[in-house]
Amino acid sequence: MSIHPSSIISEKAIIGKNVTIGPFTVIYDNVSIGDNVRIDGFCELGVENDLSEGKTLEIGRNSHIRSHSIFYEGSSFGDGLVTGHRVTVREKTFAGLNFQIGTLTDIQGCCQIGDYVRLHSNVHVGQQSNIGDFVWIFPYVVLTNDPHPPSNILKGVTVEEFSVIATMSVILPGVKIGSGCLISAHSSVNKDTEADMLYSGSPARKVCPTKKIKLQNGSKNSAYPWINHFKRGYPKEIVAGWNYEK
Numbered sequence: 044m045s046i047h048p049s050s051i052i053s054e055k056a057i058i059g060k061n062v063t064i065g066p067f068t069v070i071y072d073n074v075s076i077g078d079n080v081r082i083d084g085f086c087e088l089g090v091e092n093d094l095s096e097g098k099t100l101e102i103g104r105n106s107h108i109r110s111h112s113i114f115y116e117g118s119s120f121g122d123g124l125v126t127g128h129r130v131t132v133r134e135k136t137f138a139g140l141n142f143q144i145g146t147l148t149d150i151q152g153c154c155q156i157g158d159y160v161r162l163h164s165n166v167h168v169g170q171q172s173n174i175g176d177f178v179w180i181f182p183y184v185v186l187t188n189d190p191h192p193p194s195n196i197l198k199g200v201t202v203e204e205f206s207v208i209a210t211m212s213v214i215l216p217g218v219k220i221g222s223g224c225l226i227s228a229h230s231s232v233n234k235d236t237e238a239d240m241l242y243s244g245s246p247a248r249k250v251c252p253t254k255k256i257k258l259q260n261g262s263k264n265s266a267y268p269w270i271n272h273f274k275r276g277y278p279k280e281i282v283a284g285w286n287y288e289k
């Protein structure tokens with residue numbers, strides 16, 4: 044274990060084996076950190092508030108939390124969590140394996156997030172969002188939840204597995220993005236989408252099946268489903284289980 048002398052760690056926190064904690068990081072009471080985790084400097088883990096109900100923040104093994112990131116108590120992350128810098132994650136966020144959170148991304152809590160989800164930088168995830176496995180969400184995407192802002196009504200967005208939401212898109216409250224969908228850049232989606240379709244525009248409209256989009260590498264192969272040609276960063280055993288129809 045390597046702990047910088049300027050860090051502050053509660054005696055009540057549970058710290059696994061081979062954990063590295065950087066300078067000026069604070070780890071509060073209700074925190075459980077797995078083995079082989081690296082936490083860089085100026086982070087806060089286990090921030091308390093009334094909404095967390097005093098539950099533990101759990102960080103899985105082999106995770107890496109980069110500098111200036113803040114995690115509230117009452118959330119749970121599977122093994123292999125990776126963050127960029129200055130990430131904020133509120134209470135009651137439950138994520139699976141190998142969740143990647145880009146720099147300056149804000150997760151507002153009360154969310155369910157699957158395995159191998161990739162959030163790029165500056166993504167905003169509203170409360171009650173439900174994100175499936177193997178989803179990609181690119182920079183400046185906003186998942187909203189308030190149909191009549193400001194109100195006390197929350198309708199979270201659902202993003203089903205293998206979907207891709209391109210940069211600067213907005214998904215409006217209660218919308219469901221179907222499995223394998225592609226939402227093009229600068230789109231505003233106000234209705235549920237069909238699986239394996241491209242949607243574009245503001246408001247977004249169905250354009251065509253995603254399989255009609257061709258890779259721009261001269262091969263003339265379909266760009267979607269993306270799992271047919273993109274496997275970087277995924278374990279071999281996971282890739283072997285993909286049986287997505289071309």
